[in-house]
Amino acid sequence: MIGMQKKICMLGAFSVGKTSLVSQYVNSIFSEKYTTTIGVKIDKKQITMDEHVLSMILWDVYGEDNHQTVMPSYLRGMAGFILVADPTRPSTLDTTLSLRKMVSETVGDVPFVLALNKVDIKDQWNFEALETLNALKTASAGSFETSAKTDTGVDDLFNCLACAVLPGLPAP
Amino acid sequence: MTSEEEQLEQVRSVLLAPQAQRITDLQKQIEALDHRLSDPAQRAKDTGEVLQSALAISNEKEDWFGNSLKPMVVDKFQEASREDPEIMAEALFPILGPAVRKMIASLISRDKNRPKSGYRIEQLFLIDKMAGLPVCHVASEHSDTQDADMVSGMLSAIQSFVHDAFQTDEFDGLNTLEVGELSVWIEWGPKAVLAAVVRGKPPKKLREALQIKIEKIHHDYEAELAGYEGNTELFDALKPQLYLFLDSHDGSLKSRFKNLSAEAKRYCLIAVAGLVILVVLLVNGWIEDSRWREFMGKLQAEIGIVVSNQTEEDGVIHVYGLRDPLAVDPEAVLTTSDTSRDVVFHFEPYNALQPEFIQQRALLLLKPTSEVNVSLIEGTLYVSGQASRQWIENARPMAAAVAGVTAVAFNVREMEREQ
Numbered sequence: 001m002i003g004m005q006k007k008i009c010m011l012g013a014f015s016v017g018k019t020s021l022v023s024q025y026v027n028s029i030f031s032e033k034y035t036t037t038i039g040v041k042i043d044k045k046q047i048t049m050d051e052h053v054l055s056m057i058l059w060d061v062y063g064e065d066n067h068q069t070v071m072p073s074y075l076r077g078m079a080g081f082i083l084v085a086d087p088t089r090p091s092t093l094d095t096t097l098s099l100r101k102m103v104s105e106t107v108g109d110v111p112f113v114l115a116l117n118k119v120d121i122k123d124q125w126n127f128e129a130l131e132t133l134n135a136l137k138t139a140s141a142g143s144f145e146t147s148a149k150t151d152t153g154v155d156d157l158f159n160c161l162a163c164a165v166l167p168g169l170p171a172p
Numbered sequence: 173m174t175s176e177e178e179q180l181e182q183v184r185s186v187l188l189a190p191q192a193q194r195i196t197d198l199q200k201q202i203e204a205l206d207h208r209l210s211d212p213a214q215r216a217k218d219t220g221e222v223l224q225s226a227l228a229i230s231n232e233k234e235d236w237f238g239n240s241l242k243p244m245v246v247d248k249f250q251e252a253s254r255e256d257p258e259i260m261a262e263a264l265f266p267i268l269g270p271a272v273r274k275m276i277a278s279l280i281s282r283d284k285n286r287p288k289s290g291y292r293i294e295q296l297f298l299i300d301k302m303a304g305l306p307v308c309h310v311a312s313e314h315s316d317t318q319d320a321d322m323v324s325g326m327l328s329a330i331q332s333f334v335h336d337a338f339q340t341d342e343f344d345g346l347n348t349l350e351v352g353e354l355s356v357w358i359e360w361g362p363k364a365v366l367a368a369v370v371r372g373k374p375p376k377k378l379r380e381a382l383q384i385k386i387e388k389i390h391h392d393y394e395a396e397l398a399g400y401e402g403n404t405e406l407f408d409a410l411k412p413q414l415y416l417f418l419d420s421h422d423g424s425l426k427s428r429f430k431n432l433s434a435e436a437k438r439y440c441l442i443a444v445a446g447l448v449i450l451v452v453l454l455v456n457g458w459i460e461d462s463r464w465r466e467f468m469g470k471l472q473a474e475i476g477i478v479v480s481n482q483t484e485e486d487g488v489i490h491v492y493g494l495r496d497p498l499a500v501d502p503e504a505v506l507t508t509s510d511t512s513r514d515v516v517f518h519f520e521p522y523n524a525l526q527p528e529f530i531q532q533r534a535l536l537l538l539k540p541t542s543e544v545n546v547s548l549i550e551g552t553l554y555v556s557g558q559a560s561r562q563w564i565e566n567a568r569p570m571a572a573a574v575a576g577v578t579a580v581a582f583n584v585r586e587m588e589r590e591q
């Protein structure tokens with residue numbers, strides 16, 4: 001068994017469900033109440049993958065539409081990130097795109113997975129820029145339709161990134 | 173009351189209020205002190221604490237306590253333990269048991285949550301500055317914050333704090349963080365920070381110790397820190413060192429003993445042993461004293477022996493006095509006594525004036541035959557019977573010369589020679 005720990009960041013526009021995904025994944029808790037994250041909230045989840053025991057140190061960073069100012073410092077040293085979009089608000093997808101760009105400019109090329117969250121209300125999804133979406137999907141280590149509310153695709157989302165950040169483990 | 177009186181009363185109460193308060197305070201203090209003094213348990217506790225500080229000071233300074241005890245301990249121990257061990261143990265147990273227990277209790281007493289005085293490091297985190305990952309973590313065995321949730325909460329707070337502090341451009345060594353009743357002291361290195369979660373009030377020297385530690389870690393783990401990829405085993409070798417640091421910066425009472433240097437600890441133990449042996453010696457000395465007194469009483473009760481003085485030199489007792497040659501041999505009295513002391517007798521001969529001695533002396537000098545009667549009655553030596561002429565001529569002047577004889581009644585008939 002090899003013990004590893006990796007810093008993972010949750011990135012996305014405000015209110016897309018970053019905090020909700022982490023609470024569902026780490027503590028199996030979901031709340032309808034929206035409490036915006038101030039600064040950063042750090043959680044830890046340990047999983048076993050093959051011969052690795054991986055501790056994911058999850059940095060849940062506040063969502064803001066203009067990330068250029070504060071965000072980069074939070075990304076320092078991260079091994080991967082989760083890009084979260086809320087397709088009920090098409091603008092959040094644009095935000096993920098600009099976030100992705102900002103990351104590659106400041107941190108470099110690190111793996112990420114894409115979460116299209118709130119799949120439980122898929123009927124309210126509304127995509128305008130499918131090209132953007134497809135470009136992101138291709139660049140990602142995996143993309144998932146998730147729901148923090150109904151616990152859909154959450155484990156898959158995080159496990160996929162876990163594989164991507166561990167050395168010598170190709171994404172499934 | 174007139175309004176003038178009322179005003180005056182008001183002014184008075186305003187002016188005198190501080191004094192009145194002070195008096196009540198003092199009264200309370202006196203009561204508390206009184207209570208403290210009249211409570212034996214409290215006094216025992218206080219004494220224990222004082223004794224402990226004395227030991228601590230002694231250890232810091234030239235160790236007068238240890239040094240003065242050591243020779244005594246070594247020299248006297250054998251001597252002391254040679255004596256009847258059973259009596260000693262019986263005599264000692266009730267005194268020593270509680271005393272030693274109390275002292276040990278005061279040394280090791282622990283208050284799990286609140287160090288009575290001083291401070292305790294409950295957690296130590298080494299956090300890499302790049303990703304904020306906890307590279308190495310140790311928790312005190314007495315820490316309440318062993319609990320995983322608490323640790324991760326704490327860690328999370330420290331990580332974001334470290335992040336934010338690192339972020340500010342005009343970073344001015346911001347390095348403490350309060351989390352409830354705990355405080356976090358953070359020491360910054362180029363690649364990692366050392367964060368100590370502290371309960372209580374740490375002294376300034378902790379800051380320096382943290383500084384030295386983080387510097388050493390950077391020196392020892394330069395490569396590991398530089399290319400840190402999240403491998404948790406990489407810093408396993410550091411854990412014992414961090415535990416050591418944890419333990420050596422436990423300023424609470426219980427651990428103060430634990431944290432003394434090996435030498436200080438040894439002296440502390442010597443001091444305890446010294447305490448034990450002191451009591452042993454006291455009791456033992458008391459037993460030996462009473463045996464000696466008994467022997468001296470016996471010796472002085474002997475007629476013909478007068479003890480004038482006794483001195484002690486290098487453990488040998490010299491007894492001076494006068495001894496009638498007819499008196500018992502003091503050495504014989506010594507061998508029948510229980511005392512184990514080394515004694516040398518210095519007796520000057522003298523003539524004792526007790527009637528038995530005068531009579532015996534007379535008998536020795538006169539060498540009376542069976543037909544001569546010698547007796548002493550109130551200083552007068554009565555010599556009667558019959559003897560040879562030669563004896564009579566010899567004895568008559570001698571009778572008066574016997575020491576202690578005040579008068580002589582010489583009435584011996586001359587025996588006719590039966591030839």
Ligand SMILES: Nc1nc2c(ncn2[C@@H]2O[C@H](COP(=O)(O)OP(=O)(O)OP(=O)(O)O)[C@@H](O)[C@H]2O)c(=O)[nH]1
Pocket residue numbers: 012013014015016017018019020021031032033034035036037038061062063064117118119120121146147148149150
């Ligand atoms: N229906 C539904 N609601 C969700 C889901 N995930 C999150 N929410 C709700 O969306 C709101 C925002 O969720 P958060 O997890 O706080 O969003 P966030 O991205 O952390 O927001 P910031 O911290 O402000 O950036 C909350 O009211 C959640 O209950 C989901 O999968 N389905």
Ligand SMILES: [Mg+2]
Pocket residue numbers: 018019020035036037060061062063
């Ligand atoms: Mg949030």
